Amino acid sequence: MSGAGDFPLLFERSREGRVGYRFPPPDTGVAGAVLPESLRRKAPIGLPALSEVEVVRHYVNLSRRSYGVDLGFYPLGSCTMKYNPKIEEQVARLPGFTAVHPLQPEEGLQGILALLHELTARLCRITGMDWGTLQPFAGAHGEFTGMKLFRAYFAKRGEQGRTKILVPDSAHGTNPASAHLAGFEVVELRSSSAGVVSLDEIAPHLDERLAGIMLTNPNTLGLFEPDILEISRRVHAAGGLLYYDGANLNAVMGKARPGDMGFDVVHLNLHKTFGTPHGGGGPGAGPVLVTEALRPFLPAPDIASREGRYLLDYDRPDSIGRVSGFYGNIGVLIRAYAYLLALGADGLSAASEGAVLNANYLRERLAGLLELPYPGLCKHELVLSARRLKDECGVTALDVAKRLLDYGIHPPTIYFPLVVSEALMIEPTESESKEGLDAFVEIMGEIVRDARENPSLLRAAPTATPVRRVDEVLAARRPIVRWRRNPSET
Numbered sequence: 408m409s410g411a412g413d414f415p416l417l418f419e420r421s422r423e424g425r426v427g428y429r430f431p432p433p434d435t436g437v438a439g440a441v442l443p444e445s446l447r448r449k450a451p452i453g454l455p456a457l458s459e460v461e462v463v464r465h466y467v468n469l470s471r472r473s474y475g476v477d478l479g480f481y482p483l484g485s486c487t488m489k490y491n492p493k494i495e496e497q498v499a500r501l502p503g504f505t506a507v508h509p510l511q512p513e514e515g516l517q518g519i520l521a522l523l524h525e526l527t528a529r530l531c532r533i534t535g536m537d538w539g540t541l542q543p544f545a546g547a548h549g550e551f552t553g554m555k556l557f558r559a560y561f562a563k564r565g566e567q568g569r570t571k572i573l574v575p576d577s578a579h580g581t582n583p584a585s586a587h588l589a590g591f592e593v594v595e596l597r598s599s600s601a602g603v604v605s606l607d608e609i610a611p612h613l614d615e616r617l618a619g620i621m622l623t624n625p626n627t628l629g630l631f632e633p634d635i636l637e638i639s640r641r642v643h644a645a646g647g648l649l650y651y652d653g654a655n656l657n658a659v660m661g662k663a664r665p666g667d668m669g670f671d672v673v674h675l676n677l678h679k680t681f682g683t684p685h686g687g688g689g690p691g692a693g694p695v696l697v698t699e700a701l702r703p704f705l706p707a708p709d710i711a712s713r714e715g716r717y718l719l720d721y722d723r724p725d726s727i728g729r730v731s732g733f734y735g736n737i738g739v740l741i742r743a744y745a746y747l748l749a750l751g752a753d754g755l756s757a758a759s760e761g762a763v764l765n766a767n768y769l770r771e772r773l774a775g776l777l778e779l780p781y782p783g784l785c786k787h788e789l790v791l792s793a794r795r796l797k798d799e800c801g802v803t804a805l806d807v808a809k810r811l812l813d814y815g816i817h818p819p820t821i822y823f824p825l826v827v828s829e830a831l832m833i834e835p836t837e838s839e840s841k842e843g844l845d846a847f848v849e850i851m852g853e854i855v856r857d858a859r860e861n862p863s864l865l866r867a868a869p870t871a872t873p874v875r876r877v878d879e880v881l882a883a884r885r886p887i888v889r890w891r892r893n894p895s896e897t
């Protein structure tokens with residue numbers, strides 16, 4: 408078996424007796440120690456035998472096969488794959504941060520606690536909320552935490568009968584999943600013809616069973632909810648709460664605040680908006696921020712400040728308890744803090760302006776090439792449809808995405824949001840220059856031309872990548888994630 412393309416794996420390069428590293432002789436204490444028989448290996452471990460240069464080449468070659476925002480354009484809608492300045496990496500790696508231990512006494516943790524406390528306060532100022540927790544590890548984890556807060560709030564008020572959560576059909580899949588997992592009944596709201604939530608659609612659900620509504624604003628179509636203030640007024644009047652999925656905050660930060668729109672609970676994706684790359688299953692942080700009314704239920708411990716000292720406050724009788732082992736993904740939180748300090752309030756607004764300007768520039772330039780199901784200004788992302796292309800020449804959104812790989816560009820998100828058929832969801836982010844956007848438009852133009860004149864080229868794409876088009880259904884159902892010396896071995 409070979410690796411992708413003609414790329415032999417380390418085991419295949421192995422030659423008996425070849426060595427790349429020699430261990431230093433053990434010191435006398437270790438040499439004299441005898442491992443109990445039961446712990447000793449019965450057979451050699453079978454590691455590949457290689458020289459140092461072979462190992463170095465292997466990993467350098469592998470690294471050249473992975474794509475990232477440091478290599479090129481990455482317009483993966485909803486994921487905000489923007490460039491993250493390297494200074495944040497350096498700050499997160501300062502020994503004063505990396506060497507602390509979460510179980511150290513509080514006196515030795517004053518620096519990091521001060522940072523976490525100040526970060527929470529800054530995120531509250533940006534969102535218009537009162538206090539929060541930094542514990543959740545991802546957006547979905549924040550949503551789940553927020554839904555638990557809803558439950559605790561209603562339980563305290565003796566309103567356990569409030570079990571319905573309204574979620575628009577354009578929402579990220581994690582929204583209904585989180586609400587369901589927290590024990591709520593999810594009611595799907597159909598988007599209006601304009602792609603937003605309509606007051607008529609929520610009207611029948613405004614009763615004593617309503618727990619609340621989960622909204623992403625701007626939504627996953629990149630559209631700002633024009634009736635948000637009225638939605639908020641009506642949901643509150645019916646006794647419900649509003650949850651803000653802030654994964655798209657990069658469109659409005661420094662411009663509009665969920666707290667001012669009437670939201671009660673907000674989560675942010677620091678790993679999209681504030682200095683940490685999103686995607687690849689990497690570390691994230693989904694802080695949850697709340698209004699005063701929900702503050703007592705926040706996870707314990709709270710990072711509090713009293714008489715000039717910071718402490719971990721566990722004395723929280725109404726808290727939903729811990730939602731993470733310790734205090735969150737500290738490295739991601741430090742990066743976010745560094746990002747906020749570096750940009751300042753003006754920088755944050757400028758970042759939102761850049762994200763929205765870039766998305767609208769692409770919307771204007773790409774509208775002639777593919778269908779734009781929801782015309783008009785968008786916020787930070789735009790959704791196109793390849794439906795016409797599919798009807799005319801049998802080329803799908805998937806084919807367009809695969810062909811982009813041949814041009815060395817990461818494709819947009821496809822087939823999401825579900826309300827658009829053959830969707831291509833493009834989020835250029837604020838990091839891209841006009842020249843970079845123009846180059847993307849040129850490439851999209853060539854691809855659409857090829858789709859009409861030579862559709863087989865698109866159906867066969869990608870042809871210039873080390874791995875060609877894979878059977879995605881098979882890959883999902885029967886993933887092969889372990890190398891075996893003998894492939895027939897189970």
Ligand SMILES: Cc1ncc(COP(=O)(O)O)c(C=O)c1O
Nearest residue numbers: 485486545546547579581652654
């Ligand atoms: C709108 C929206 N909500 C929620 C999430 C979930 O965030 P996470 O992937 O961190 O769980 C995402 C992820 O990209 C998102 O785009």
